[in-house]
Structures are given as structure tokens and as C-alpha cells.
Amino acid sequence: MRQVAISGIGLVSPLGDDIDEVFAAARDGRSAIHRLDIPFSERLVAPLAATSRFDATAHFDKMQQRMLDRFSLFAVHAANNALSDSNAALANLAPERGGVFIGTGMGGTLSMDEGYRTLYAEASDRIKPFTVLMGMHNAAAAWIGMAHALRGPSMTYSTACSSAAVAIGEAWRRVAHGELDVALAGGSEAPLSLGSLKAWEALRTLATIDEEEPSASCRPFSKERSGMVLGEGAAILVLEPLERAIARGARVHGEILGYGLSNDVTHITRPSVAGQAAAIRAALESAELPPEAIDAINAHGTGTEANDATETAAVKDVFGERAGDIPISATKALHGHLLGAAGALECVLALQAMRHAVALPTMHLREPDPACDLDYVPNEARVGVAARVTLSNSFAFGGTNAVLALGAVY
Amino acid sequence: MTTSLESIRTLLMRDHDIVPERLTPEATLDDLGIDSLGVMELLWNLEDELGITLPTDKVPELHSLGEVAVHIDALIAEQRADTIATRVS
Numbered sequence: 001m002r003q004v005a006i007s008g009i010g011l012v013s014p015l016g017d018d019i020d021e022v023f024a025a026a027r028d029g030r031s032a033i034h035r036l037d038i039p040f041s042e043r044l045v046a047p048l049a050a051t052s053r054f055d056a057t058a059h060f061d062k063m064q065q066r067m068l069d070r071f072s073l074f075a076v077h078a079a080n081n082a083l084s085d086s087n088a089a090l091a092n093l094a095p096e097r098g099g100v101f102i103g104t105g106m107g108g109t110l111s112m113d114e115g116y117r118t119l120y121a122e123a124s125d126r127i128k129p130f131t132v133l134m135g136m137h138n139a140a141a142a143w144i145g146m147a148h149a150l151r152g153p154s155m156t157y158s159t160a161c162s163s164a165a166v167a168i169g170e171a172w173r174r175v176a177h178g179e180l181d182v183a184l185a186g187g188s189e190a191p192l193s194l195g196s197l198k199a200w201e202a203l204r205t206l207a208t209i210d211e212e213e214p215s216a217s218c219r220p221f222s223k224e225r226s227g228m229v230l231g232e233g234a235a236i237l238v239l240e241p242l243e244r245a246i247a248r249g250a251r252v253h254g255e256i257l258g259y260g261l262s263n264d265v266t267h268i269t270r271p272s273v274a275g276q277a278a279a280i281r282a283a284l285e286s287a288e289l290p291p292e293a294i295d296a297i298n299a300h301g302t303g304t305e306a307n308d309a310t311e312t313a314a315v316k317d318v319f320g321e322r323a324g325d326i327p328i329s330a331t332k333a334l335h336g337h338l339l340g341a342a343g344a345l346e347c348v349l350a351l352q353a354m355r356h357a358v359a360l361p362t363m364h365l366r367e368p369d370p371a372c373d374l375d376y377v378p379n380e381a382r383v384g385v386a387a388r389v390t391l392s393n394s395f396a397f398g399g400t401n402a403v404l405a406l407g408a409v410y
Numbered sequence: 411m412t413t414s415l416e417s418i419r420t421l422l423m424r425d426h427d428i429v430p431e432r433l434t435p436e437a438t439l440d441d442l443g444i445d446s447l448g449v450m451e452l453l454w455n456l457e458d459e460l461g462i463t464l465p466t467d468k469v470p471e472l473h474s475l476g477e478v479a480v481h482i483d484a485l486i487a488e489q490r491a492d493t494i495a496t497r498v499s
Contacts (some may be wrong), residue, residue: 062425066425130451131449350449
């Protein structure tokens with residue numbers, strides 16, 4: 001097994017696209033969640049979202065803007081930025097030794113929504129000719145592979161809210177086992193269509209709006225939590241053998257030490273303590289680390305009733321009496337739930353937190369749910385937390401739990 | 411110059427930022443950087459623009475802008491004749 005470095009990071013996120021800006025927002029508790037003010041927002045019970053300021057016209061030509069769904073534009077732009085950050089990771093790479101691994105929950109749902117509007121709302125048969133190409137889940141990976149002539153595996157994972165963590169974990173395995181020398185891995189999601197927002201609303205998973213402070217509407221682990229807020233964006237990492245990254249003089253953001261998977265097999269939405277605990281244990285086993293080695297956790301922490309209590313119980317199940325000593329951060333309070341991209345953005349935040357020796361705050365946590373009684377770093381960042389290993393949890397509807405074990409590089 | 415050639419030129423200027431001087435009847439789609447998907451999109455837009463319906467079965471091989479225009483003009487003539495025939499009967 002080879003050690004695997006993260007040697008490039010590219011972001012498109014509600015907190016910004018620049019990694020330092022994104023980290024500063026997460027550290028200082030600046031929420032990107034806001035009241036949605038778009039044509040259909042009056043049809044939403046709680047018009048809330050965390051949107052990206054991404055401007056496609058600044059980065060893509062007209063043909064690309066017409067052929068790529070927003071989730072693909074996010075992914076391609078983030079991948080380009082990750083490569084720029086990597087100090088030329090693709091130089092001297094045999095093309096078949098490079099791969100693309102992208103997670104997405106809803107793929108090109110905006111394009112499909114637009115197509116359905118044409119067909120049903122406008123009663124027109126003039127559906128756009130690129131609708132299939134824009135809607136397909138694997139479009140983002142395909143465009144990234146073409147842009148950089150990566151001829152190895154081009155893979156797309158759709159395991160709902162754990163998609164990006166799965167994509168990163170699967171890429172890590174291939175690089176660690178020597179099958180690939182560079183992998184672009186992460187997730188992308190652009191789910192803010194009327195159809196998608198109404199569907200999430202119908203499932204009663206979305207937060208109610210905090211009328212006084214809409215940006216504080218998502219409150220993970222809080223007694224007053226009312227659900228999640230959807231967000232959009234992408235995060236793409238460059239993975240390569242640590243030795244190669246060092247030899248190239250790349251800036252190493254951190255290491256992936258291991259990756260654990262499990263399947264709940266109990267219910268299509270209700271999470272399972274046993275399932276989540278099994279994924280955490282699998283990550284520890286994969287990283288060959290004892291529970292005592294874990295210094296911090298980036299929680300899945302959606303702010304839904306079911307997730308937060310279950311995740312707390314799963315952490316207790318694995319770490320026992322030590323559970324209360326581990327700082328647990330739920331950053332979705334700030335950037336919302338990026339669904340199939342969430343695991344990648346949170347992985348980046350976990351790496352940045354280690355680099356800066358900070359435990360990121362779980363915001364809007366005035367009164368914890370009695371069932372959530374661990375250390376969630378409430379409302380304020382904690383400095384001087386020299387974590388060496390952080391877990392990043394991603395759990396999902398459908399039951400695919402994925403946990404990444406991340407190592408600091410000082 | 412045919413009606414459809416002007417529409418084709420207008421669409422290519424709009425959608426692909428091609429300068430008008432390059433959009434001659436002899437210019438090939440290849441040279442202009444319009445691939446098969448670009449052609450498909452162009453034909454789709456021409457349907458709207460010119461009020462015609464292209465057959466769904468196949469797109470004939472079209473190389474130059476002039477060839478596209480001749481093909482579209484033939485369809486226009488055919489579909490107008492059909493409309494007249496329907497009215498007469």
C-alpha cells in the first residue's frame with residue numbers, strides 16, 4: 001500500500017471558491033444560507049438555500065454553457081482549480097494512469113427539470129437536444145476526463161449524501177494499491193430546481209425558516225433543529241502517492257489514511273446506529289488506527305432529527321467513554337447540505353482545520369438536544385487543537401455510509 | 411442567396427461567435443468547428459426559426475453551409491407544398 005496525498009484542491013461553494021476564504025468563513029461561523037429570492041420561491045414552504053456565486057460566463061465558452069448542466073460546470077471548474085493548485089500533477093503522467101472519480105446525488109437535475117417544464121408546463125414538444133447529455137450523472141466525470149486527457153477509469157458514484165466520500169474513498173484505494181498515479185476525486189451537486197426543492201420539502205426533511213435570522217435556519221445537534229438546508233457546489237481533490245507529490249514539490253494538504261463503508265440495510269431513510277458505527281470502525285481498520293488515534297470528527301450533522309441523534313449514538317458506540325473528548329464539527333450549518341458533493345467539501349474543511357490547528361464550530365447551537373450530548377464545538381471555533389487524524393463522516397438515504405480517515409501534514 | 415442561409419449564418423454568429431466573413435456557402439462545418447452535436451443543435455434551432463419540422467429518422471451528411479441551406483430549403487418547399495395540398499383537399 002502506498003501513502004496517498006491530497007496535493008490539490010478546487011472548490012465551488014456557497015462559502016466561496018478560494019480555499020482560504022472558505023476556511024475563514026467556516027472558522028468564523030459566517031453562514032451562506034439565505035432566503036431564496038427566485039421566481040418560484042413563493043411556492044416553497046421555507047425558501048432557503050446556500051447558493052454559489054459561480055458565474056459560468058467567466059470560465060466557459062457559449063457552447064460549453066449550453067452543453068453542460070450547472071453541476072458539470074461546477075465540477076469542471078473545481079477540477080481545473082484543483083490541478084492549478086497541484087503544481088502540475090499531470091506532468092509526466094501516463095494518461096492511462098490518471099482517473100476521475102465523481103460523486104453526485106442528483107446529477108443534471110436542473111436540466112431535467114427544465115425539460116419537464118417545457119413538456120408539461122409549457123405543453124411544448126420542443127425539449128432541447130442536449131437534455132440527455134446534460135442530465136446524465138456521469139457527464140461531469142466525462143467532461144473532466146476529456147479536458148485533461150485522463151484515460152484511466154472515469155467513474156461516477158451516486159449513493160445520495162455519501163456520494164463524494166465514496167468517490168474519494170474509491171479513488172484512494174486505486175492510488176494506494178498502485179493502479180493509478182493521479183486521481184481527480186470529489187463531488188458536485190446543483191440541486192436547486194423547483195422540482196427538487198419541492199420533492200425534498202415533501203419528504204419533510206427541510207428546515208423551517210428562522211424569520212429573524214434566515215442564515216441560522218440549519219442547526220445541527222440543537223434541540224431547536226428543524227431539518228437541513230440544500231446547498232450547491234463542488235469540491236475536487238487531486239490524489240497521488242505522497243512520495244510523488246513530495247518529489248514534485250507540490251503543496252500537500254493532507255493524507256488519506258483510510259476509508260470505511262457499510263450498508264444500513266434497515267430502512268430507506270432512517271439511519272442506523274449499527275450501520276454508522278460499522279463504517280467508522282471500517283475506516284479505523286482500513287487506516288490501521290485504534291480509536292484512540294482519532295483527534296477530531298467532521299460530522300455528517302445534517303440538522304435533521306434522525307441523523308444527529310443517530311450519529312451521536314454511533315460515535316459513542318465506537319469511542320465509548322472517550323466520545324465526549326473528541327471535538328465534533330457540523331459545518332452544514334454554514335454551507336448547507338451539498339448532497340452528493342457534501343463529503344468532498346467537508347473533507348476539505350477537515351483538512352484545513354487540521355492545517356490551522358482549529359476545531360471548526362457547529363453554529364446556531366444554543367441548546368443541544370438531550371440526545372446529542374457530545375462536544376460539538378458550539379458556536380465558536382476552538383484554536384490550538386492540534387489534530388493529527390480527523391474522521392469525515394458521510395451518511396446517506398439508501399444506507400451507504402462512508403467514512404474517510406484524514407491525516408494532517410505539518 | 412436563399413432564406414435559410416441567412417438564418418444559418420445568424421444562428422452560427424449568435425451561438426458560436428463566428429465572424430460573418432467566415433460564414434460563406436463554401437465554408438465547411440468542420441472548418442468552423444461545428445461537430446455533429448453542433449449540427450443537431452443548429453437544425454433544432456432552424457426548426458423554430460423557419461417553422462419547419464425536420465424528419466426524425468436521419469440527418470443527411472452535410473459538409474458546407476451551402477449544403478445545409480439547400481437541404482433546409484428543400485424541406486421548406488416540401489412542407490409548404492404539403493400544407494397547400496392539405497388545404498386544397
